[in-house]
Amino acid sequence: MFRSRALFRQYFAAAIATLSVMMAGTSMGWPSPVLRLFKENPNHLLPNETFIQMTSDQSSWVVSIIELGNLVTPIPFGFLVDSVGRKPCLLTTGPLYIISWLLVIFTKHVYVLYVVRFMQGLAMGIVFTVAPMYIGEIAGAKCRGALSTFFIGMLNTGILLEYLVGPFVDYDTLAYVSLVIPVVFLLTFIWMPESPYFLIMKERDLDAKKSLYWLRGGREASSDKINLELYNMKQDVEKEMKLSFDFMDIISTPANRRSLLIVQIVAVADVISGMSAVLPYASSTFARTEGAWITPDQCTLLLGVLVFLSTFPTAFLVDRTGRRPLLLVSCFGSGISQLTAGTYYLLTENYKMNLTPINWLPFTSITCFAVIYSIGLGPLVPTLQGEFFPSNTRGLAGGVTTITLTVISFLVMKMYQVIIDHYGVYLNYYIYSVGCIVCGVLVYFIIPESKGKTFAQIQDELNSHIAHKSKRKEEKKQTKIEASNKKAEIERNNKVENKIEA
CATH class of the missing domain: 1.20.5 (Single alpha-helices involved in coiled-coils or other helix-helix interfaces)
Incomplete structure (x- = not known):
């Protein structure tokens, strides 16, 4: 599978680092299998099944409050990542997730769940800011695109884990399963090297050489190639670090403003597509389909499996077809899929039409959307985030990107139920469809190709x-x-x- 030890080590380091992303995925997928337990009365529960009393509004806060926590950490860690390092910042997420899952296990109250979800949001903000940067900086130019797809791959793995396990185990067991991931992350990532770019920024050239030596295959690596790559890294960092460093740096030059615009367009497209609401509400959405051929939990499980599997072609395609084609297909394909799902729900729920012969359509449309999303919009936000920002603004600009993702994602998640209550579920999908198509047009005219290029x-x-x-x-x-x-x-x-x- 791997042509060299260098490639294996880069893939291995990226896989261990993105266990942090898998932790975020478990916290994103967790509400879907347990949402039915958050009710005002305990009807339709199994004997001895955990039940947490809350209103529908409170349950919507449990789903969405994670994004408020996600709003807090990106900017502070955008600064910290350049002072203490990528690796220590990423390691802080492990204890946060461990404590949060222990609270889920040992307390059963809605207000404690608010705290849990907020803590998980704090950790998610760190992960989304730091992990893309770390992966981008340890990877060689030829495999950076493929390694960056680990981000969405591990995110989907975490979500899939909750979908696979959730319907078949009790509330506490699901939390214990989720707890395993941060423990494994802490025990393994502590042995991974720091980013050589960060070490060069701190003038720790010997440590940077050791880090790069390990990442490029150890004894297999050519000393001349290591020295040349280290020299080029140092030149790049020195050129970028000559610029001042403060908050305004991310918009201080036309190139920085263009970089920020490019990444923010893709970030907006990522969340306005509706994926952050589709996943946690998947089971309740599929339950709206009359006479469905499989149960809502089975639909959700199949959705998770297909989303997970769809990330593998991206790792192959991203460094062959390039970023732009995948983004364009993802934007316009997602828009068409969401439009189809919205039209089905408009006709069945608002116009009371009997569409039982095609009751497979909403599941098919939503699944097509999720798969198309996962080959472009999902994996390419961290890829572009790691590629387009220069060293002196990469941490802070990454924080701004995470805030963009968080604010829109919170609105999408919180308003999902509100829109259903006032207008119908169809309007959610129409909004997502229009957002995808508009962003697709912006991608076509604004975003350049970065395939196979160095920073x-x-x-x-x-x-x-x-x-x-x-x-x-x-x-x-x-x-x-x-x-x-x-x-x-x-x-x-x-x-x-x-x-x-x-």
């Missing part, structure tokens, strides 16, 4: 694009001035001729 090449192309754009503006301005001068000269000549004739 330095990407930054050089961004700067050259800005320079070319400025040159064209200057040429247009000069053309207008020349045209205006020519027009004025013609008018003067006409006046002179008129005077002579007079």
Whole structure:
């Protein structure tokens, strides 16, 4: 499978680092199998089954409050990641998840669940800010795209774990299963190397060389190649670190503003697609389909399996077809799928049409959306986040991206039930459809290709694009001035001729 020890070690380090992302996935997938236990009365529960009394509004807060926690940590850790390191910041997420799952096991109250979900959100904010950066910086240019897809792959693995186990075990057992992941993460990631980019930033060149030596295969690695790559890294970092470092740096230059715009467009597309609401509400959404051929829990389980499997082609395609084609297919394909699901629910719930012969359509549409999302929008946010931001702004800009994801995701998740109660579930899917299509248009016109390029090449192309754009503006301005001068000269000549004739 691996052509060299270097490739194996990079894949291995990325897999261990993204156990943190798997932890986030378990916290995202957990509400779906347990949501039916959060009721005002204990009807339809099995004997000895855990029951937590809460209103539908409280249950919607349990689902969505994780995003409020996710809002708190990105900016502070955007600074901390450049002062204490990528690895220590990522390690802090393990204890947060361990404590949160222990609270789930030993307490059974809605307000404790608010605290649990908020804590998990704090950890998720760190993961979403730091993990893409760490993966991007340990990877070689040729495999960076494939390694970056580990992020969505492990996120989906965590979600799938909850979908697979949740329907078949009790409330406490599911929490114990979820608790295993952060424990394994702490025991393994502590042995992984720090990012060589960070070590160079801190002028720890010997440590950076040791880190790079391990990542590039140890004894198998050529000393000359290691020294050359280390030299190039140092040149890149020194060039980027010559710039000042404060909050305004992320918008201080045209290239930085363009980088921020590119990543924010993809981040908005990621969450406006509705995936953050579709997953936790999957079981309750499928339960709305009359006469469905399989149960809601089976639908949810199958959805999780297909989403998980769909991440594997992305790892193969992202460094072959490029980022842009996958993003375009994902945006427009997701938009069409969401439009189809929304139309089905509009006709059945608002117009009371009998569509039993095609009651497979909502599951098929939502599954198609989830699969198409998972080959483009899902995995490519962390990929682009790790590629487009320069070293001196990568931590802070990553924090801003996480906040963008969090704010919109919170609104999507919290408003899902509100929109159902006031208008119908169809409107959610129509909103997601329009958002995907609009973002697809923006991707087509704004986002460049970054396949197979080093960080330095990407930054050089961004700067050259800005320079070319400025040159064209200057040429247009000069053309207008020349045209205006020519027009004025013609008018003067006409006046002179008129005077002579007079």
